[in-house]
Amino acid sequence: MYNQTDIIKDTTDLGPDGELVVNMGPQHPATHGVLHLVVTLNGETIKKIEPHLGYIHRSIEKMCESLTYRQFIYVTSRMDYLSSHINNTACALLVEKGMQIEVPERAKVVRTILNELTRIASHELWIGAMAMDLGAFTPFFYAFREREMITDIMEDTCGARLTMNYIVPGGLMYDIHPEFQTKVKAFIKQFKEKVTEYEDLVTGNIIFQSRTKGVGVLTAADAISYGCSGPVARASGVSCDIRKIAPYDAYDRVEFDEVIETAGDSFARYIVRVKEMNQSIRIIEQLIDNIPEGEFVGKTKNVLKLNKGEFYQRVETARGELGVYIVSEGGTTPHRIKFRSPGFSNLSVLDHIAKNSKIGDLMATMGTLDLVIPDIDR
Amino acid sequence: MQDIPLSQILFVSTFLFFIGMYGLFTRRNLITMLMSIELMLNSVNINFVAFNKYLFPDNLDGLFFTLFIITIAAAEAAVAIAIIINLYRSHNSIDVDDATEMKY
Amino acid sequence: MGAISLIALLVAAIAFSAGGILVGKILVKGSSNPQKGQVYECGIPTTISPWHQFNVGYYLFALLFLIFDVELVFMYPWAVVVKKVGMVALIEIIVFIFILFMGFLYAHKKGALKWS
Amino acid sequence: MFLKDYIVDVYNGVASLLKGMRKTGYYFTHSKEIITEQYPDNRATLKLADRFKGEVVMPHDENNEHTCTGCTACELACPNGTIKIITKFDITPEGKKKKAIDAFIYRLEMCTLCNLCVAACPSDAIIMAPNFEHSVFDRSKLTKILNKPGSKIKEGIE
Amino acid sequence: MSNELIKQYITAHLPDAVFDETGEWLNVVVNSDSLKGLMAVLYGEPNYLNYLFCLTCVDYKTHLTMVYHLSASTNRNINIVIKTNLDRNDPFIDTVCDIWRTAEFLEREVFEMFGVTFLHHPDLRNLILEDETAIAVDDKKELVNEQKGYWPLRKDFEDPINMIKL
Amino acid sequence: MELNENIAGNPPFLGIIHETPGGGIVVSTFDNVINWARSNSLWPLSFATSCCGIEMMSTASAKYDFSRFGFEVARASPRQADVIIIAGTIVNKMAPVLKRLYDQMADPKYVIAMGACAISGGPFFYNTYSVVKGADHIIPVDVYIPGCPPRPEALLHSLITLQEKIKMGMTRDQIRTEFKAQ
Amino acid sequence: MNISSILFYAISALILGAGILAVTSVKIFRAAIWLLFSLIGIAALYFWMQVEFIAAIQIVVYVGGIVVLIIFSIFLTQQSGKEMNSPALSKKIFSALAALFGTAFVHNLIVHYDGFKYVSANPFNPNVAAIGTQMLSTTSHGFILPFEVVSMLLLAAMVGCIVIAMRPTNGNATDTNNETVSNTNTLINKD
Amino acid sequence: MLSLESITKTTQDWLLAKFSPTMALTIECIIVILLCITLFAVLGLVLVLLERKVAARIQIRLGPNRVGPGGIFQTAADTLKLIMKEGLTPDTADKFLFNLAPFVVMMVAMLLLAPIAFAKNFQIWDINIGVLYISSVSSLSVIGILMAGWASNNKYSLLGAMRSGAQIVSYELSAGFAVLTIVVLTGSLQISEIVAAQQNGWWLFKGHIPVVIAFVLYIIAVTAETNRAPFDLAEAESELTAGFHTEYSGMKFALFFLAEYINIFIVCAIGATLFLGGWMPLHIGSWEAFNHIMDYIPSSIWFMGKTFFLIFVIMWFRWTFPRLRVDQLLNLEWKYLLPISLFNLLLVTVIAILGWYF
Ligand code: SF4
Numbered sequence A: 001m002y003n004q005t006d007i008i009k010d011t012t013d014l015g016p017d018g019e020l021v022v023n024m025g026p027q028h029p030a031t032h033g034v035l036h037l038v039v040t041l042n043g044e045t046i047k048k049i050e051p052h053l054g055y056i057h058r059s060i061e062k063m064c065e066s067l068t069y070r071q072f073i074y075v076t077s078r079m080d081y082l083s084s085h086i087n088n089t090a091c092a093l094l095v096e097k098g099m100q101i102e103v104p105e106r107a108k109v110v111r112t113i114l115n116e117l118t119r120i121a122s123h124e125l126w127i128g129a130m131a132m133d134l135g136a137f138t139p140f141f142y143a144f145r146e147r148e149m150i151t152d153i154m155e156d157t158c159g160a161r162l163t164m165n166y167i168v169p170g171g172l173m174y175d176i177h178p179e180f181q182t183k184v185k186a187f188i189k190q191f192k193e194k195v196t197e198y199e200d201l202v203t204g205n206i207i208f209q210s211r212t213k214g215v216g217v218l219t220a221a222d223a224i225s226y227g228c229s230g231p232v233a234r235a236s237g238v239s240c241d242i243r244k245i246a247p248y249d250a251y252d253r254v255e256f257d258e259v260i261e262t263a264g265d266s267f268a269r270y271i272v273r274v275k276e277m278n279q280s281i282r283i284i285e286q287l288i289d290n291i292p293e294g295e296f297v298g299k300t301k302n303v304l305k306l307n308k309g310e311f312y313q314r315v316e317t318a319r320g321e322l323g324v325y326i327v328s329e330g331g332t333t334p335h336r337i338k339f340r341s342p343g344f345s346n347l348s349v350l351d352h353i354a355k356n357s358k359i360g361d362l363m364a365t366m367g368t369l370d371l372v373i374p375d376i377d378r
Numbered sequence B: 001m002q003d004i005p006l007s008q009i010l011f012v013s014t015f016l017f018f019i020g021m022y023g024l025f026t027r028r029n030l031i032t033m034l035m036s037i038e039l040m041l042n043s044v045n046i047n048f049v050a051f052n053k054y055l056f057p058d059n060l061d062g063l064f065f066t067l068f069i070i071t072i073a074a075a076e077a078a079v080a081i082a083i084i085i086n087l088y089r090s091h092n093s094i095d096v097d098d099a100t101e102m103k104y
Numbered sequence C: 001m002g003a004i005s006l007i008a009l010l011v012a013a014i015a016f017s018a019g020g021i022l023v024g025k026i027l028v029k030g031s032s033n034p035q036k037g038q039v040y041e042c043g044i045p046t047t048i049s050p051w052h053q054f055n056v057g058y059y060l061f062a063l064l065f066l067i068f069d070v071e072l073v074f075m076y077p078w079a080v081v082v083k084k085v086g087m088v089a090l091i092e093i094i095v096f097i098f099i100l101f102m103g104f105l106y107a108h109k110k111g112a113l114k115w116s
Numbered sequence D: 001m002f003l004k005d006y007i008v009d010v011y012n013g014v015a016s017l018l019k020g021m022r023k024t025g026y027y028f029t030h031s032k033e034i035i036t037e038q039y040p041d042n043r044a045t046l047k048l049a050d051r052f053k054g055e056v057v058m059p060h061d062e063n064n065e066h067t068c069t070g071c072t073a074c075e076l077a078c079p080n081g082t083i084k085i086i087t088k089f090d091i092t093p094e095g096k097k098k099k100a101i102d103a104f105i106y107r108l109e110m111c112t113l114c115n116l117c118v119a120a121c122p123s124d125a126i127i128m129a130p131n132f133e134h135s136v137f138d139r140s141k142l143t144k145i146l147n148k149p150g151s152k153i154k155e156g157i158e
Numbered sequence E: 001m002s003n004e005l006i007k008q009y010i011t012a013h014l015p016d017a018v019f020d021e022t023g024e025w026l027n028v029v030v031n032s033d034s035l036k037g038l039m040a041v042l043y044g045e046p047n048y049l050n051y052l053f054c055l056t057c058v059d060y061k062t063h064l065t066m067v068y069h070l071s072a073s074t075n076r077n078i079n080i081v082i083k084t085n086l087d088r089n090d091p092f093i094d095t096v097c098d099i100w101r102t103a104e105f106l107e108r109e110v111f112e113m114f115g116v117t118f119l120h121h122p123d124l125r126n127l128i129l130e131d132e133t134a135i136a137v138d139d140k141k142e143l144v145n146e147q148k149g150y151w152p153l154r155k156d157f158e159d160p161i162n163m164i165k166l
Numbered sequence F: 001m002e003l004n005e006n007i008a009g010n011p012p013f014l015g016i017i018h019e020t021p022g023g024g025i026v027v028s029t030f031d032n033v034i035n036w037a038r039s040n041s042l043w044p045l046s047f048a049t050s051c052c053g054i055e056m057m058s059t060a061s062a063k064y065d066f067s068r069f070g071f072e073v074a075r076a077s078p079r080q081a082d083v084i085i086i087a088g089t090i091v092n093k094m095a096p097v098l099k100r101l102y103d104q105m106a107d108p109k110y111v112i113a114m115g116a117c118a119i120s121g122g123p124f125f126y127n128t129y130s131v132v133k134g135a136d137h138i139i140p141v142d143v144y145i146p147g148c149p150p151r152p153e154a155l156l157h158s159l160i161t162l163q164e165k166i167k168m169g170m171t172r173d174q175i176r177t178e179f180k181a182q
Numbered sequence G: 001m002n003i004s005s006i007l008f009y010a011i012s013a014l015i016l017g018a019g020i021l022a023v024t025s026v027k028i029f030r031a032a033i034w035l036l037f038s039l040i041g042i043a044a045l046y047f048w049m050q051v052e053f054i055a056a057i058q059i060v061v062y063v064g065g066i067v068v069l070i071i072f073s074i075f076l077t078q079q080s081g082k083e084m085n086s087p088a089l090s091k092k093i094f095s096a097l098a099a100l101f102g103t104a105f106v107h108n109l110i111v112h113y114d115g116f117k118y119v120s121a122n123p124f125n126p127n128v129a130a131i132g133t134q135m136l137s138t139t140s141h142g143f144i145l146p147f148e149v150v151s152m153l154l155l156a157a158m159v160g161c162i163v164i165a166m167r168p169t170n171g172n173a174t175d176t177n178n179e180t181v182s183n184t185n186t187l188i189n190k191d
Numbered sequence H: 001m002l003s004l005e006s007i008t009k010t011t012q013d014w015l016l017a018k019f020s021p022t023m024a025l026t027i028e029c030i031i032v033i034l035l036c037i038t039l040f041a042v043l044g045l046v047l048v049l050l051e052r053k054v055a056a057r058i059q060i061r062l063g064p065n066r067v068g069p070g071g072i073f074q075t076a077a078d079t080l081k082l083i084m085k086e087g088l089t090p091d092t093a094d095k096f097l098f099n100l101a102p103f104v105v106m107m108v109a110m111l112l113l114a115p116i117a118f119a120k121n122f123q124i125w126d127i128n129i130g131v132l133y134i135s136s137v138s139s140l141s142v143i144g145i146l147m148a149g150w151a152s153n154n155k156y157s158l159l160g161a162m163r164s165g166a167q168i169v170s171y172e173l174s175a176g177f178a179v180l181t182i183v184v185l186t187g188s189l190q191i192s193e194i195v196a197a198q199q200n201g202w203w204l205f206k207g208h209i210p211v212v213i214a215f216v217l218y219i220i221a222v223t224a225e226t227n228r229a230p231f232d233l234a235e236a237e238s239e240l241t242a243g244f245h246t247e248y249s250g251m252k253f254a255l256f257f258l259a260e261y262i263n264i265f266i267v268c269a270i271g272a273t274l275f276l277g278g279w280m281p282l283h284i285g286s287w288e289a290f291n292h293i294m295d296y297i298p299s300s301i302w303f304m305g306k307t308f309f310l311i312f313v314i315m316w317f318r319w320t321f322p323r324l325r326v327d328q329l330l331n332l333e334w335k336y337l338l339p340i341s342l343f344n345l346l347l348v349t350v351i352a353i354l355g356w357y358f
């Protein structure tokens, strides 16, 4: 039934003297899903890492070719499920761009708030998972406590906890929940109180610092060459925040800083994400009291048809730059759709920066790259 | 305890010594040879302790000898293994047959 | 009780472990399939046995450990009598530790304590 | 100086560790921080968000009537073929033929809970319900027929 | 740096490049032979279009089109799209992964999804689909594409076993 | 809306009501004890392929805390795990891996299919060339919990259902006939 | 036969049996394990002789140190799962004969020697305090000088190990990490 | 009075009066065997549950609470399940060693119980080399781990076992030196004498800062020796799936699991004995009334209380800290702990010789 051979060829060749070829993944606690790394070890030192993808390749790009422009959005929440709102936004923006749909202000602001909440939620989860990779279990639970608050807000407004499908071409699917603003404010208050806990438990911890500082160093030149984006590139000193470069939704009217570190090591990537959460809070604070009244969805036709041509939309997800590239032949379905996923490029850098480090370092490096495998495999 | 005569303990150590010797003769691998040598050293230790216990209980000289033998065995094992590892690095084998053919 | 108790403890350990394992063996019958006996490696079939030669980086530490362990051994009888013997013992051990500490510093300087 | 650095190193390291231990110690001693909701025991009080998308249901009123006209807009809107509508033709009392649903087959096992069908339905015949206790031993139990047996369309809905 | 300058620059380098400015960004259609040279030129001074953020392929039923999205890492608002058309029956092109390391994985993906052969690619194997069709490619393009036919993202792709059409 | 109301065909809620299994199945006390132990100590394999895995993590987190049931000892090695929670899509390349993991688990072992993908391919049923249309094509599944993703409470519900199934001490076939008849 | 002698025979059987297996086992890792059991048996024998201190030392140094070291070096230098090629049969027989002959000879010696009769009136009292006192004493049976010399020996061994076992060169192994993308520029220039 | 001392004494007297000495000895042995097995089982159950509860409290959740009142039967269910689970042996493993390893680990754990003074006059064997016996026997446990790791024929197991080997042997040194400080102060290796020496105050309080340092070093070293987080590299989940026991299932796995907890108990018991006075009640200098009240608390409670306090500390470590990397781990031992403990030992010697302790 499955055209699949049992043998992965690359593992058959014996390593040279004293080298051990170890498969990490697809089922491995640290690969965050189903990444398969073929790691060549010399003692504890990594000599080579070869990623094998496709264990969660769900042929989304093929599938989207037969889905209409309203339908294909739901698939994208399943791609990078930790940034599902942002993915949805990208698709919605693209359809709006292709059809020149006017989006009401209210929808724009709400989208921005939701996107930032999603970013915080994603980073929270990442901190937890990353700490877990490094062997500290407790921060995971603290991080999830805050994340649950966001999930609650999402659930109230979007009706789902993870895969929202709330943003539709033209605006939002339905209006925000009446208690949305109070809940978000409560969350901001709690978050500001609790974020110092990470300082105590993780950031300041000597073990954590010694495990991440100077580990997996990525230079700016490499970051560019490998096409890295998002926190990974910003930790290496490359400015690449799409929210600044090509503002969408309400990003052009909020003030926030693009967080840039220059060390390029795992610790810098960690710091970038933590600071980014604070920036997100800043953005939300600016917008939450100023949600304009009005329609939440613009006028759209019942059947969406993109103009003939090519469209590209970039957004900044929690992991980096997501690009959606659509070739339209003018029909109701895309002719070709390509998702430029941030994780794909960020993953390709793994071999380069984790080589000649220890197995333990691989966990730190991989953790700070923040890979979401379904996003990479699509 | 005293129903076991000293000679019985000596038999055991003798056997052990010759077992070690057999190993030393038949093994061609430096590590296994080292292991055989450890056995032989241990049989000597048994003798020291037994003699001390049965024949000269006034002093503990036998015990000290054992103690020092163990010390020296440890130092010897450490250095031997360092040499073996070094040998392995340069010749990729720790077989005595290969080692004897080596050109220095 | 004396040494007999050690034997009793050994018997206890064996009885405990063997008992548990045997109960499981007798009462549980598992299914069998060809994959079950294979070595687990994240769901990918293993192709090279780890019994293939393998570079352990730790032997240098084991070497050093052995030396310090022997030192430790000599310090036990010393520690027992040090209060009785007094100053002589202190000087003795200072010399003893000093000499070994030289070795330690040497190892440190040579980078033997840096794990590569 | 070497020795000073060494001692400062040790001191800082230990201090940072103690800081972390203080935090965890705090939580250990403050049981009011525990946030666990005990699901099966709190069923009575568990309040899900109204909008929570648990499954698609078709509300029936007390006369066992629903408002689905069988227009198949939901079927078309559904991205992954979860809904299958089998229509039949009822004979109204006036003797006219009228399209109505025979079976509204909904395969919960496939539904992505994306809300597109609900949004597409012109007569609000289906809604999302916050039910989540669906676990079953047998997959075929998850294929449901949403219109209740013997139900019919509400008067005046076209 | 404006589109105009880039255009001039490209025209100077490749007189037969075709420009298309109807879309959001400047599109350049070039010959597949000259693509690599153009890329190398754009990468370096004075353009510094050194950020390849998207590399993909589009199947137009008559031909395949490789699409490269380039940008300057210093100013990500300068974007340029370079396209080149390939023969659908025997698509091959020079790799760009010695210019951008990210291209290595992206090209592997395109290779298995569309069957485009990238010459001089260091490790052209399947990345996502099953590995059994791994093949070695060197300069001779005759050797390639043993996995003929299983190119999922081509438009005429059929897989009656695995694919259920709605 | 009242929970679980008017859902046809669902077994009665299992977490609270303990009905003795009928159907003329003789269960000795010893078996009862064993089944009690097994049902209360289900150690999951840490295995998650995609989005549903995040909800699984949420279930582990402090708010839902599946450790209350004794499930928290997530084992990375299938040898020590009792239950695979298939949290996420299974694709063709993953299928043999999943099968191998299942095969390598020590008996007794259980499987929960979490989410639409694991049950039927769900969102990726049509027009995909690489998705397995239901994990039960590969390994036998004990409990299905639909949703995309199922919320943590739903996963807890499925675990309770599984516990109940184990306590019944019936085989898969027995269950099928038993519940078909209902 | 009382418990004590039963124990003695059991321990002897363990020592000898494990010893024989240690020198004949074809798998080197197993050989190391058998050696370990033999050494533990010897420790047990010391226990039986009530010299607990030496028994503990035996375990600490031999089992905790030497055998672990041997195991590590096995991994480094061998294919630990491979069966070692066993020596030629003739060699085996010859060695066995030599060993047997030696055993018989010594056995004979022991059996016929009767100088073992001397038993002191003092009880044998090997407690640690006594050992410590004797070790630190400077009288005729004191071992203070050997004690100090041991530290020299250990120092020498440590220095020797480091000199021998450290890799001669450490330079090139460290930094292959930084072969960055900068080579791409050169590639382009070539084009 | 509720004292284990009187119970043992009565039992012994009764046995000797009733039976011949050999018989009495045999019966005593049987009692010891049964007691130890029970202790093992109970300790395992309690400690695992305790760990899970502590973890839950730290992690702001409830922890097991549905099996029995407050979840107290949770570990019983786990154990029963593990016993009733199939025990697998990989085809390619070295079956003999694979099956032997859990026994070795178990035997080591069991043997370590012998010299522990659980209460006043309640000790299986007050061996005269007490603490040395403990160090020597505990160094055997590394063999069990190496055996398990190698015999599994699994890469993760092997890597885990190697790490564990290097780690355990390294940390044995500083544990040994920490123990030595107390030996220096007491002048004896025997557990009973060490406890007796703390009659008028625990060493932790009597011995000034150096003993406190030794105590800290001891706790760190034994945490590492028992492969507990933050030193749990041998079974580092995120790196080596389950480390050296990846291939073990069912009861054999349970034995490793159990032995780990028993080892924690033992090292904590030793720590309590050495530094916190074992079963000695808390006595403060000349506060007669206070000392008297303290004496009313049974000695076994004192002992268990101190031990469990140390166990709690070790658990607290585990749920707070990230894991170290293997080279950092070795660095910590060789660059920090070892020199500090050497130096500390000298300090303590000076204190002991000059009689500067209370
Ligand atoms: S919710 Fe979405 S997937 Fe489910 S039936 Fe409606 S449209 Fe289809």
Ligand code: SF4
Residues within 6 Å of the ligand: D067, D068, D069, D070, D071, D072, D073, D074, D075, D085, D120, D121, D122, D123, D124, D125, D126
């Ligand atoms: S549910 Fe609504 S959309 Fe679907 S068939 Fe009925 S009326 Fe039409």
Ligand code: SF4
Residues within 6 Å of the ligand: A078, A163, F050, F051, F052, F053, F087, F088, F089, F114, F115, F116, F117, F118, F122, F123, F147, F148, F149, F150
């Ligand atoms: S069922 Fe939905 S949430 Fe779960 S894995 Fe599939 S797509 Fe993701």
